[in-house]
Amino acid sequence: MSNCAIVGVNWGDEGKGRMVDLLTEGYDIVVRFQGGGNAGHTVENDMGKFALHLLPSGIFRSGVMNILGNGVALDPENLMKEVEDVRSKGVSITPDNLMISDRASLLLPWHRDMDELEEIRLKDKKYGSTKQGIAPFYSDKHQKKTVLAGELFYPEKFRAHLRDLMEWKNLTLQSVYGHEPYTMEQLEQWIADCCEKIKPFVGDTGAYLKEAGESGKQILFEAQLGSLRDLDYGIYPYTTSSNTMAAYAPVGSGYPAAKIDSTIGVCKAYSTCVGEGPFVCEMSGEEAERLREAGNEYGAKTGRPRRVGPIDLVASKYGVEVQAATEVALTKLDVLSYMDEIPVCTGYIVDGKQTDRFPFPLALDDAQPVIEYVKGWKEDISGIREFDSLPEEAQEYVKMIEKAIGCPITYVSVGPERESIIIRK
Numbered sequence: 001m002s003n004c005a006i007v008g009v010n011w012g013d014e015g016k017g018r019m020v021d022l023l024t025e026g027y028d029i030v031v032r033f034q035g036g037g038n039a040g041h042t043v044e045n046d047m048g049k050f051a052l053h054l055l056p057s058g059i060f061r062s063g064v065m066n067i068l069g070n071g072v073a074l075d076p077e078n079l080m081k082e083v084e085d086v087r088s089k090g091v092s093i094t095p096d097n098l099m100i101s102d103r104a105s106l107l108l109p110w111h112r113d114m115d116e117l118e119e120i121r122l123k124d125k126k127y128g129s130t131k132q133g134i135a136p137f138y139s140d141k142h143q144k145k146t147v148l149a150g151e152l153f154y155p156e157k158f159r160a161h162l163r164d165l166m167e168w169k170n171l172t173l174q175s176v177y178g179h180e181p182y183t184m185e186q187l188e189q190w191i192a193d194c195c196e197k198i199k200p201f202v203g204d205t206g207a208y209l210k211e212a213g214e215s216g217k218q219i220l221f222e223a224q225l226g227s228l229r230d231l232d233y234g235i236y237p238y239t240t241s242s243n244t245m246a247a248y249a250p251v252g253s254g255y256p257a258a259k260i261d262s263t264i265g266v267c268k269a270y271s272t273c274v275g276e277g278p279f280v281c282e283m284s285g286e287e288a289e290r291l292r293e294a295g296n297e298y299g300a301k302t303g304r305p306r307r308v309g310p311i312d313l314v315a316s317k318y319g320v321e322v323q324a325a326t327e328v329a330l331t332k333l334d335v336l337s338y339m340d341e342i343p344v345c346t347g348y349i350v351d352g353k354q355t356d357r358f359p360f361p362l363a364l365d366d367a368q369p370v371i372e373y374v375k376g377w378k379e380d381i382s383g384i385r386e387f388d389s390l391p392e393e394a395q396e397y398v399k400m401i402e403k404a405i406g407c408p409i410t411y412v413s414v415g416p417e418r419e420s421i422i423i424r425k
């Protein structure tokens, strides 16, 4: 056993939550190191079906410490709603199994407004924001215009800092967007309703992780979204505003000296993408509708229908590379069981030439997919637990992907439940 990162290889929604839920058994600590409540992990286990947005997926396992690291967009309001929701289904959440980094920046009430106002200003040029305030939050964090969770322990300084930030932000809200200014009364309400509730969970997670790491505890780093949404390596500007890479996990977790021994890249057996941006292998019409229905591809946070397509070997290979994945978990293979023939995107045509290299983001606009078809298996595989018991065609499909992406596929998921997994090691 060793430290491990579980990350997305595609555009997000690969099923990372179900993999973390499965693997937390062997780990002492699960850490979320980036992102906010703008996407969702869906986890199904013996306690029910949960849509997690900010909580680490280890929250269902007793004895596991869950940490929200300094790299996350810590939204006190949404976090406490989520905590109450998960608690209402019988899951215990206390400072004994959830810790928030004192160095995590707080997503402030105006970040959501800024997101909404900017999307309105952009009209049809919008990026498809989930309007959770994530982009304004990260830009303010990098301008050093947010407050840290640990400031809650210094009430006077915290309020003075917040007042300065409010006065600064009101200039933009009023003069640029013609929006109402914020008042300290509103912020006092927010402090009382939301911040005071997160306070018992806030602590020095960096020290906790360092001690845990040095005493041989096993840490699982859990990412949100996927390679193609990474701020630096994704389809900019249709990315998220944080780094979704395993390489960022030590920095965003609060334990920069952490060594990641294995990185599991989660890759879906077909492609999905939420929101705007280039999506070379996109399917349309009835074919798309059928796949969307079969895979139940509707956003966990927004309910938006996801765009769908065949597996994209060009994007997935790139996704595996930038994550430096040491192994891959292929999810939702069962969803393809209805197909006579399965389409596969094996290359792109860029500037008249076929390539298997993922191009510069702007070149994606005119890239054409090369689609080939492989034979389907046309039988229910959801009850299968051994790789050799899969129909020949399904085994071939997995091996073909493995070869193209250049990384061993060690898990094949054939259903949403914790036990619907084939382990191939």
Ligand code: GDP
Binding pocket: 008, 012, 013, 014, 015, 016, 017, 018, 039, 040, 041, 042, 043, 044, 225, 300, 331, 332, 333, 334, 335, 413, 414, 415, 416
């Ligand atoms: P995440 O954000 O990467 O965790 O992904 P999502 O939670 O948005 O999407 C994964 C969805 O697929 C969830 O509803 C899961 O319950 C479901 N799921 C995960 N793995 C499988 C699988 O192998 N087969 C099927 N049918 N559903 C799966």
